[in-house]
Amino acid sequence: MARQMTGARMVVQALKDHGVDTVFGYPGGAVLPIYDEIFQQNDIQHILVRHEQGAVHAAEGYARSTGKPGVVLVTSGPGATNAVTGLADALLDSIPIVVLTGQVPTFMIGSDAFQEADTVGITRPCTKHNWLVKDTDALPATLHEAFHVATSGRPGPVLIDIPKDVQFANGSYTPPTKATQHRYQPQVKGDMETIKELVEAMETAKKPIFYTGGGVINSGPAASQLLRELVEATGFPITSTLMGLGAYPGSGDKWLGMLGMHGLYEANMAMHGCDLMINIGARFDDRITGRIDAFSPNSRKAHIDIDPSSINKVIHVDIPIVGDVAHVLEDMLKVWKARGRKTNSEAVAKWWKQIEEWRAVNCLTYKGSDSVIKPQYALQRLQALTKDHDRYITTEVGQHQMWAAQYLHFEDPNRWMTSGGLGTMGYGFPASIGVQMAHRDALVINVAGEASWLMNMQEMGTAMQFNLPVKQFILNNERLGMVRQWQQLLHGERYSQSWSEALPDFVKLAEAFGAKGIICKDPADLDDAIMEMINYDGPVIFDCLVEKHENCFPMIPSGEPHNKMLLGDASTKDAIKEGGAVLV
Amino acid sequence: MNALHIKKGSNKHSAYNLRPNFSDQVETHTLAVLVDNEAGVLARVIGLFSGRGYNIESLTVAEVDHLGHLSRITIVTRGTPQVIEQIKAQLGRIVPVHQVHDLTVEGPSVERELALLKVASGGDKRVEALRLADIFRANVVDSTLDSFVFEITGAPDKIDAFADLMRPLGLIEMARTGVAALSRGAEA
Numbered sequence: 198m199a200r201q202m203t204g205a206r207m208v209v210q211a212l213k214d215h216g217v218d219t220v221f222g223y224p225g226g227a228v229l230p231i232y233d234e235i236f237q238q239n240d241i242q243h244i245l246v247r248h249e250q251g252a253v254h255a256a257e258g259y260a261r262s263t264g265k266p267g268v269v270l271v272t273s274g275p276g277a278t279n280a281v282t283g284l285a286d287a288l289l290d291s292i293p294i295v296v297l298t299g300q301v302p303t304f305m306i307g308s309d310a311f312q313e314a315d316t317v318g319i320t321r322p323c324t325k326h327n328w329l330v331k332d333t334d335a336l337p338a339t340l341h342e343a344f345h346v347a348t349s350g351r352p353g354p355v356l357i358d359i360p361k362d363v364q365f366a367n368g369s370y371t372p373p374t375k376a377t378q379h380r381y382q383p384q385v386k387g388d389m390e391t392i393k394e395l396v397e398a399m400e401t402a403k404k405p406i407f408y409t410g411g412g413v414i415n416s417g418p419a420a421s422q423l424l425r426e427l428v429e430a431t432g433f434p435i436t437s438t439l440m441g442l443g444a445y446p447g448s449g450d451k452w453l454g455m456l457g458m459h460g461l462y463e464a465n466m467a468m469h470g471c472d473l474m475i476n477i478g479a480r481f482d483d484r485i486t487g488r489i490d491a492f493s494p495n496s497r498k499a500h501i502d503i504d505p506s507s508i509n510k511v512i513h514v515d516i517p518i519v520g521d522v523a524h525v526l527e528d529m530l531k532v533w534k535a536r537g538r539k540t541n542s543e544a545v546a547k548w549w550k551q552i553e554e555w556r557a558v559n560c561l562t563y564k565g566s567d568s569v570i571k572p573q574y575a576l577q578r579l580q581a582l583t584k585d586h587d588r589y590i591t592t593e594v595g596q597h598q599m600w601a602a603q604y605l606h607f608e609d610p611n612r613w614m615t616s617g618g619l620g621t622m623g624y625g626f627p628a629s630i631g632v633q634m635a636h637r638d639a640l641v642i643n644v645a646g647e648a649s650w651l652m653n654m655q656e657m658g659t660a661m662q663f664n665l666p667v668k669q670f671i672l673n674n675e676r677l678g679m680v681r682q683w684q685q686l687l688h689g690e691r692y693s694q695s696w697s698e699a700l701p702d703f704v705k706l707a708e709a710f711g712a713k714g715i716i717c718k719d720p721a722d723l724d725d726a727i728m729e730m731i732n733y734d735g736p737v738i739f740d741c742l743v744e745k746h747e748n749c750f751p752m753i754p755s756g757e758p759h760n761k762m763l764l765g766d767a768s769t770k771d772a773i774k775e776g777g778a779v780l781v
Numbered sequence: 782m783n784a785l786h787i788k789k790g791s792n793k794h795s796a797y798n799l800r801p802n803f804s805d806q807v808e809t810h811t812l813a814v815l816v817d818n819e820a821g822v823l824a825r826v827i828g829l830f831s832g833r834g835y836n837i838e839s840l841t842v843a844e845v846d847h848l849g850h851l852s853r854i855t856i857v858t859r860g861t862p863q864v865i866e867q868i869k870a871q872l873g874r875i876v877p878v879h880q881v882h883d884l885t886v887e888g889p890s891v892e893r894e895l896a897l898l899k900v901a902s903g904g905d906k907r908v909e910a911l912r913l914a915d916i917f918r919a920n921v922v923d924s925t926l927d928s929f930v931f932e933i934t935g936a937p938d939k940i941d942a943f944a945d946l947m948r949p950l951g952l953i954e955m956a957r958t959g960v961a962a963l964s965r966g967a968e969a
């Protein structure tokens with residue numbers, strides 16, 4: 198079983214043994230032995246990015262759209278530090294990625310050697326776990342443990358720092374086995390007594406709501422399937438966080454839309470007024486809770502989460518269940534069916550009537566225009582013209598991201614890749630590259646703001662080199678729109694540094710890379726332009742010139758509870774209290 | 782352009798009214814954390830406390846199982862019950878952490894700390910220091926004509942009390958180990 202080989206070869210062998218087909222990376226002195234091994238094989242394709250941050254976001258896109266871990270290979274020092282933003286991003290959004298970094302030889306560590314950085318020290322707080330491997334014989338077990346830790350329990354990024362002498366030296370390699378007992382063993386089965394308590398609460402609830410999150414996506418397709426079954430069987434309304442979109446279909450009639458700061462009126466009002474809140478794989482993020490002491494004041498709260506630290510971190514819950522979503526939902530359904538499939542259907546029907554009234558507010562209406570493209574309109578047309586495609590959406594960060602969450606609909610999990618927790622501008626473009634690598638024939642669109650997009654625009658080179666027909670749909674308002682909106686609402690319209698000045702000509706920019714550029718500024722031309730983008734076989738930069746000062750609504754102002762939602766420009770007068778302004 | 786009718790001008794913003802008001806009492810807990818004795822494990826634990834803004838009142842760490850490469854970290858921390866629960870859950874997430882015990886709630890436990898105190902004085906003060914050391918069962922581990930170094934073991938408040946008494950008697954330097962703690966009884 199055990200075979201002698203160099204550390205560098207072990208790395209490539211372990212990647213193959215863990216089913217890795219794609220690595221995103223950038224070479225440098227401290228990883229040359231591994232690059233030499235990559236050169237001498239054909240099973241793993243290496244995607245050469247143009248910046249290490251791009252490699253990590255691409256790996257995140259790959260991971261989120263496949264459910265498999267994304268893999269990154271970068272050099273020591275600046276290679277590793279460039280990867281840090283991506284690691285922090287993946288940690289907050291629970292994305293499984295394995296990052297391999299080169300390091301100066303063991304005997305030079307600590308000597309301020311060329312391109313030396315304390316990579317494990319720098320990345321400790323932004324990885325789920327990391328390792329510095331000082332001995333080639335310890336490398337195989339570390340590689341196997343890394344894949345295990347990244348993908349089990351609450352997924353997350355891990356990093357292995359491999360000194361160059363460890364890559365060169367020989368050692369014995371043992372492949373991973375199913376039997377290997379790893380020390381890290383999170384609990385996946387929920388406690389049956391508590392599950393029973395939750396089912397009992399569901400049987401009598403008058404105003405129940407499912408509040409679902411990224412944990413359902415993390416748990417895998419079976420979890421989404423079980424969730425759908427549970428929602429249909431009980432008839433309870435369901436809302437989701439930004440991270441959980443697609444777990445339940447956007448076209449489903451129990452769907453209330455996204456909740457939270459820029460969530461839908463009906464979703465937030467239902468969260469505020471419910472008597473039983475069933476949180477499935479969401480983490481009571483501050484974009485959701487608003488003011489904590491006024492958060493859903495009259496409900497019993499249940500929380501299903503694989504990470505015990507997520508439970509009671511922000512909101513005290515009455516029915517805590519530690520476990521994996523799919524496992525717990527399966528048990529819940531079993532218990533609920535065995536007890537006779539009961540719900541308080543009369544009360545729930547009344548609840549739905551109330552919800553319909555909230556729905557009738559039509560919180561996503563906006564003032565249309567014949568002369569200028571409204572960003573909401575652009576997304577409605579994008580939805581209409583792409584919904585029947587095998588479609589994946591990534592986003593950058595800002596207003597466009599929120600509008601995308603509101604106006605695009607997701608029928609399936611793993612189709613929506615966005616930076617939620619860290620909110621990293623520059624995420625979307627490289628993420629779209631990672632998604633397209635995993636789904637070569639799919640339509641992959643990055644909904645972007647012009648400012649975010651410029652943060653990692655160098656990846657145009659990657660898209661061209663690897664023939665990745667990613668569509669960059671830029672809602673160009675020539676503003677750092679989300680920042681400008683906050684300045685308008687909170688800082689007396691003093692638009693400090695929130696203008697996107699000196700923008701490039703995006704069509705020429707596309708052409709400079711050998712890609713296609715499209716510009717559109719007339720609503721009448723929009724459909725044709727979008728069709729042209731879809732039908733073009735290759736990367737496209739779509740410069741969609743939109744209304745410059747459109748605001749994103751609904752909006753729960755910072756420091757306010759759910760029922761204090763702003764629905765449009767007229768409602769914003771004096772809406773934001775002094776205290777709310779210190780929050781982000 | 783001011784379609785939103787928002788008052789122009791600057792506001793003074795205060796964050797105080799936004800703090801969640803935890804009415805809960807702050808408690809002191811002693812946690813025993815069993816970890817793999819590997820590089821960086823202490824940095825992980827300390828980084829968790831500093832990164833998330835938790836308190837460390839006392840911290841001790843040493844290998845306790847040489848063959849199993851296990852170390853025991855004893856941490857005395859303060860926080861509301863909710864924060865203490867978070868600390869334990871967060872510690873439990875660290876990959877090389879095997880067990881987290883909250884000795885404060887898991888039944889009776891013994892806590893001991895060792896301290897060395899240098900007391901420099903003469904005349905009556907010197908005599909009084911020696912007399913009090915005897916009452917506290919502190920040992921003299923070094924002495925010159927003008928000074929003693931006392932060694933004292935006990936619960937942290939016993940050491941506090943001894944140090945308070947020594948202060949007017951010429952205490953000039955002190956070293957404390959931090960708390961080591963075990964649950965009482967036959968069970969591990």
Ligand SMILES: Cc1cc2nc3c(=O)[nH]c(=O)nc-3n(C[C@H](O)[C@H](O)[C@H](O)COP(=O)(O)OP(=O)(O)OC[C@H]3O[C@@H](n4cnc5c(N)ncnc54)[C@H](O)[C@@H]3O)c2cc1C
Nearest residue numbers: 410411412415438439440457458459480503522617618620
């Ligand atoms: C500009 C901007 C505005 C935003 N506005 C909003 C908004 O209006 N609404 C909104 O919803 N979000 C918004 N967000 C995103 C927000 O910041 C958070 O990222 C998001 O709400 C968190 O989603 P989540 O609760 O689903 O948690 P995630 O970050 O997806 O965490 C998943 C949770 O599930 C658990 N989990 C993981 N795997 C499993 C498993 N297998 N089984 C069980 N549990 C598991 C994890 O432990 C964790 O607690 C915004 C972000 C930005 C950048």
Ligand SMILES: Cc1ncc(C[n+]2csc(CCOP(=O)(O)OP(=O)(O)O)c2C)c(N)n1
Nearest residue numbers: 595596597620622646647648649677678679
């Ligand atoms: C790396 C990074 N820097 C700063 C921010 C703060 N920020 C959030 S949204 C935003 C503006 C985004 O502008 P744009 O990409 O044009 O999108 P829009 O809001 O206009 O749709 C900024 C600067 C961030 N989220 N990420």
